[in-house]
Amino acid sequence: MAPRVRLFLWRVVHDGLPLAATLDRRINTGSPYCSVCSQGVEDPNHLLFMCDFARRCWLLGPIPIRTDRLTGSVKENLEYLASATPEEDWSSIGNVIWAIWRVRNARTYQGIAPTHEQFLGFLTGIQEETRLAQAMDKGRKMREENSNLRDAQQEVTTDSSCYVDGSWGGGWMGGMGYVIIKGGTLLQYGAAPTNASSPLQAEAGALKEAVKQVVSLGLHSCTFFSDSLTLVQAVSQYQPPIDVDWKAYGEIHQMWLAAKRNREWVFCHINRDQNVIADKLAKLGRIEGDRIVGHRYPIY
Numbered sequence: 001m002a003p004r005v006r007l008f009l010w011r012v013v014h015d016g017l018p019l020a021a022t023l024d025r026r027i028n029t030g031s032p033y034c035s036v037c038s039q040g041v042e043d044p045n046h047l048l049f050m051c052d053f054a055r056r057c058w059l060l061g062p063i064p065i066r067t068d069r070l071t072g073s074v075k076e077n078l079e080y081l082a083s084a085t086p087e088e089d090w091s092s093i094g095n096v097i098w099a100i101w102r103v104r105n106a107r108t109y110q111g112i113a114p115t116h117e118q119f120l121g122f123l124t125g126i127q128e129e130t131r132l133a134q135a136m137d138k139g140r141k142m143r144e145e146n147s148n149l150r151d152a153q154q155e156v157t158t159d160s161s162c163y164v165d166g167s168w169g170g171g172w173m174g175g176m177g178y179v180i181i182k183g184g185t186l187l188q189y190g191a192a193p194t195n196a197s198s199p200l201q202a203e204a205g206a207l208k209e210a211v212k213q214v215v216s217l218g219l220h221s222c223t224f225f226s227d228s229l230t231l232v233q234a235v236s237q238y239q240p241p242i243d244v245d246w247k248a249y250g251e252i253h254q255m256w257l258a259a260k261r262n263r264e265w266v267f268c269h270i271n272r273d274q275n276v277i278a279d280k281l282a283k284l285g286r287i288e289g290d291r292i293v294g295h296r297y298p299i300y
């Protein structure tokens with residue numbers, strides 16, 4: 001589960017949310033009503049489970065659940081859902097709750113009318129953050145299992161990780177996206193348009209830019225995760241890469257040299273589904289031509 005969802009659930013259970021009913025009870029605002037439906041009283045149980053809007057959200061979520069059958073307090077209902085769901089799906093429950101909360105806040109603080117499309121948008125965002133957190137764990141495991149991708153002297157545990165991806169859709173323009181993580185927290189992410197005339201050149205250009213960002217952040221030790229196996233093998237191999245796509249040769253050769261000079265840079269292959277956020281950012285860089293740098297969740 002994403003750390004901030006876990007923290008949020010703790011606040012739900014401990015009555016730590018600034019809900020209309022809570023505020024009315026404490027400072028007598030005179031309006032305890034639900035900001036989403038204006039019908040019920042906005043306490044945690046109503047907002048997250050009983051509200052008509054929330055009920056529909058639960059049915060639209062990854063594990064459809066009929067919350068109108070829940071009968072306990074918010075804490076009891078959460079405990080019941082946890083007991084009725086396999087542990088690997090707990091994050092899905094947390095994410096639905098989180099997304100409902102985001103819709104409610106958009107209504108309360110920005111006056112945006114709640115829609116289920118908006119709910120699904122928030123849900124997708126937090127699901128991808130969860131996947132990123134899981135990919136970080138998997139990446140760590142893969143490095144342990146898949147050490148043949150690097151030479152033995154590069155066997156180091158790095159302080160930081162960088163997920164990087166390139167995007168190419170034909171022509172001369174590509175895009176790059178990266179996410180840099182240190183000590184389990186997001187340090188920086190970014191997207192930018194790049195010059196690229198082949199998929200591998202887009203990947204290599206993205207890696208080159210990501211290395212530049214890592215250096216500019218003062219990180220000396222980093223594992224770079226890319227879903228391009230060709231690229232990871234080319235920059236990790238002992239011999240200079242000579243038989244790669246000539247369009248990407250320049251970038252790859254530079255990265256290969258840089259990798260030889262810095263033993264604390266490790267290049268690791270991951271699957272595409274473990275690189276979702278960098279991929280999204282790369283497409284943003286390519287299609288929108290956006291140059292983005294950010295330091296906080298949500299990423300987009």
Ligand SMILES: [Zn+2]
Binds near residue numbers: 038039046051
């Ligand atoms: Zn309501």
